[in-house]
Amino acid sequence: MPERISPSLGGGRPDSGVSYMSGRSNGSSLNGRAADVEIIFIDPLEKKYECPVCVRVLRYPVQFEDCGHRCCSSCLPELLRIAPRCPIDQSKVDREKVTVDKTFTKEIEGLAVKCTNHSVGCKWKGKLKDFYVHFDDCKYLSVPCPRSCGAEFEKRFVDKHLRDDCPKRDMTCEFCKKTIAVDEEFSHLNVCKRFPIPCPNGCKKKEIPREELDAHMESACTKQGIPCPFSEAGCEFRCARKEMNKHIRDEPVKHLTLVGQTILAHKKTLEMHSEIMDVQNEKLDKVDRKVESLEKLYGSQLIWKIDNYSAKLEEAKAGKKPTIFSPPFLTGRHGYKLAMSCCLFGDGKARGKSFSVFVCICKGEHDALLLWPFCHRVTFTLLDQCQDPEARRNVTYSVKPNTCKENKAFLGRPSGERNASFGAQKFCDLGIIDTLDYTRDDTLYLKVNIEMDDMVLL
CATH class of the missing domain: 2.60.210.10 (Apoptosis, Tumor Necrosis Factor Receptor Associated Protein 2; Chain A)
Structure with a gap:
C-alpha cells in the first residue's frame, strides 16, 4: 500500500532518495550538504520529473491520488496552506489522499548525470543517487585553503599548496628552531631571541644572539662606557671598559680618600638610623600593649x-x-x-x-x-x-x-x-x-x- 504523508510533515525526509533541486532542463542545484552545486543531467530533464510548485526536479515526491500529479514533499505544506489544489489541473487536493511515491523517487535517482566539474576535467558520470558520494571526494572541486590563507584551488592541489605555496604553511626558524608560519617570518625575526645582531658599540664581536646582547654590553664589550668602580664613593670618571684599568692605576690616592670619606658618612648614617630604630621600637611596644588592652576590654x-x-x-x-x-x-x-x-x-x-x-x-x-x-x-x-x-x-x-x-x-x-x-x-x-x-x-x-x-x- 502507498505510504500516507501528513501535510504537517511535508518537509520531512523519506527513507530513500537524494535531496536535490533542479531549475532547467539541463542544469540544477543541490539542496542540503551541497547547496547551490549545479547538477548536470546527461539527457534533457523530462517535464514529469519537475515539481509544478518550485519548478525544480522533484525532491522526495508525493503524489495526489485523485489526479496522479506530484510535487516535492517540502513544497506540499505551502501548496495546502495557500489553496489545496493541484498546480497542473487545479483539481482539489484531499489532504488524506497524499502519499509518498517511493517508486518514482527511485526512478529519479536513476537519472544519468555527470560531475558538475566536468568543464574543468572531471570525467565522472553516473546515477543521480551516487552523485553525492562522488561530489564529496571530487578532486576537481574548488575548495578554500585549510589554513585560511584566502586562496582557492581544486582539491587535487591541496597537498602541493600546503607544501610549497601557502603563506601560512609551517617553517622552522633557523636561529631559535621555533615553528612559525611563513608569513610571520619577518615579524618573528624582529623579536627572535637567537637572531644574531652586531654590537651597537662596534666592538670586534659582530654576531651576538639578541638575548645575550645585554649581558655582552654589561660585562664583555670593550668599547662600552662604564663608570669608575669607585663611583659610589664619589669618583665621577667614566670611560671605555678597556681603558678603566689605567684610570685605577693612575688615581690610587684620590680613590683611597673618597673611600675613607664614604666610610665616615656611612658611620654617621648608621648611628642616626640606630636612634630612629630605638624610637620606633618604643612606639611598637606601646601599640602592642594597646592592642592587647583593647582585645581584653571589648x-x-x-x-x-x-x-x-x-x-x-x-x-x-x-x-x-x-x-x-x-x-x-x-x-x-x-x-x-x-x-x-x-x-x-x-x-x-x-x-x-x-x-x-x-x-x-x-x-x-x-x-x-x-x-x-x-x-x-x-x-x-x-x-x-x-x-x-x-x-x-x-x-x-x-x-x-x-x-x-x-x-x-x-x-x-x-x-x-x-x-x-x-x-x-x-x-x-x-x-x-x-x-x-x-x-x-x-x-x-x-x-x-x-x-x-x-x-x-x-
Missing part, C-alpha cells in the same frame, strides 16, 4: 543580621527550616571559632512559645593551642532598632558554661565540624519580637559577646 562579638525575617519565620513554623545558622566568627585572631544559631519559632518544648538562641563551638585552626573545655561567659542580645539610641530596650540573656563531664559534647574540643549547641531555649517570648523596633524593614539583629577574662591570647 571582648569578641558578632552582630548577626537576619534579613527576610517574615519568610524565614514561616519556614520555621512549617518545619522546613526550623534552625538557621550565622557565619562563623573568632574570639580573637587565633581564638575559638564559634557560630550562632536560632530557632525563630522556638526549639523543643519552647516551640511556638519562645524565641530560642544558641551558640556552638566549631573546629578551628588553632584548637590545639587553646584551653579546653570552653569556659567563657556568653551573652546574647536582641537589638532594638529604635532611631533614638537612648530609648532602645535590648533583650539580653547571659550563659556561664558549666565545665562538668556531662557537658563535654558542648564545651570540649570539637572532634567533628562543630559541637552541639548551647544557649537560651527560652530567650524571649515570641510576642516580644513584634513589639517596639526589634524588627524593621523585615530585618532582625542578634548580637553575641564572649567574655575574654582569663582567655589566653595567642
Whole structure:
C-alpha cells in the first residue's frame, strides 16, 4: 500500500532518495550538504520529473491520488496552506489522499548525470543517487585553503599548496628552531631571541644572539662606557671598559680618600638610623600593649543580621527550616571559632512559645593551642532598632558554661565540624519580637559577646 504523508510533515525526509533541486532542463542545484552545486543531467530533464510548485526536479515526491500529479514533499505544506489544489489541473487536493511515491523517487535517482566539474576535467558520470558520494571526494572541486590563507584551488592541489605555496604553511626558524608560519617570518625575526645582531658599540664581536646582547654590553664589550668602580664613593670618571684599568692605576690616592670619606658618612648614617630604630621600637611596644588592652576590654562579638525575617519565620513554623545558622566568627585572631544559631519559632518544648538562641563551638585552626573545655561567659542580645539610641530596650540573656563531664559534647574540643549547641531555649517570648523596633524593614539583629577574662591570647 502507498505510504500516507501528513501535510504537517511535508518537509520531512523519506527513507530513500537524494535531496536535490533542479531549475532547467539541463542544469540544477543541490539542496542540503551541497547547496547551490549545479547538477548536470546527461539527457534533457523530462517535464514529469519537475515539481509544478518550485519548478525544480522533484525532491522526495508525493503524489495526489485523485489526479496522479506530484510535487516535492517540502513544497506540499505551502501548496495546502495557500489553496489545496493541484498546480497542473487545479483539481482539489484531499489532504488524506497524499502519499509518498517511493517508486518514482527511485526512478529519479536513476537519472544519468555527470560531475558538475566536468568543464574543468572531471570525467565522472553516473546515477543521480551516487552523485553525492562522488561530489564529496571530487578532486576537481574548488575548495578554500585549510589554513585560511584566502586562496582557492581544486582539491587535487591541496597537498602541493600546503607544501610549497601557502603563506601560512609551517617553517622552522633557523636561529631559535621555533615553528612559525611563513608569513610571520619577518615579524618573528624582529623579536627572535637567537637572531644574531652586531654590537651597537662596534666592538670586534659582530654576531651576538639578541638575548645575550645585554649581558655582552654589561660585562664583555670593550668599547662600552662604564663608570669608575669607585663611583659610589664619589669618583665621577667614566670611560671605555678597556681603558678603566689605567684610570685605577693612575688615581690610587684620590680613590683611597673618597673611600675613607664614604666610610665616615656611612658611620654617621648608621648611628642616626640606630636612634630612629630605638624610637620606633618604643612606639611598637606601646601599640602592642594597646592592642592587647583593647582585645581584653571589648571582648569578641558578632552582630548577626537576619534579613527576610517574615519568610524565614514561616519556614520555621512549617518545619522546613526550623534552625538557621550565622557565619562563623573568632574570639580573637587565633581564638575559638564559634557560630550562632536560632530557632525563630522556638526549639523543643519552647516551640511556638519562645524565641530560642544558641551558640556552638566549631573546629578551628588553632584548637590545639587553646584551653579546653570552653569556659567563657556568653551573652546574647536582641537589638532594638529604635532611631533614638537612648530609648532602645535590648533583650539580653547571659550563659556561664558549666565545665562538668556531662557537658563535654558542648564545651570540649570539637572532634567533628562543630559541637552541639548551647544557649537560651527560652530567650524571649515570641510576642516580644513584634513589639517596639526589634524588627524593621523585615530585618532582625542578634548580637553575641564572649567574655575574654582569663582567655589566653595567642
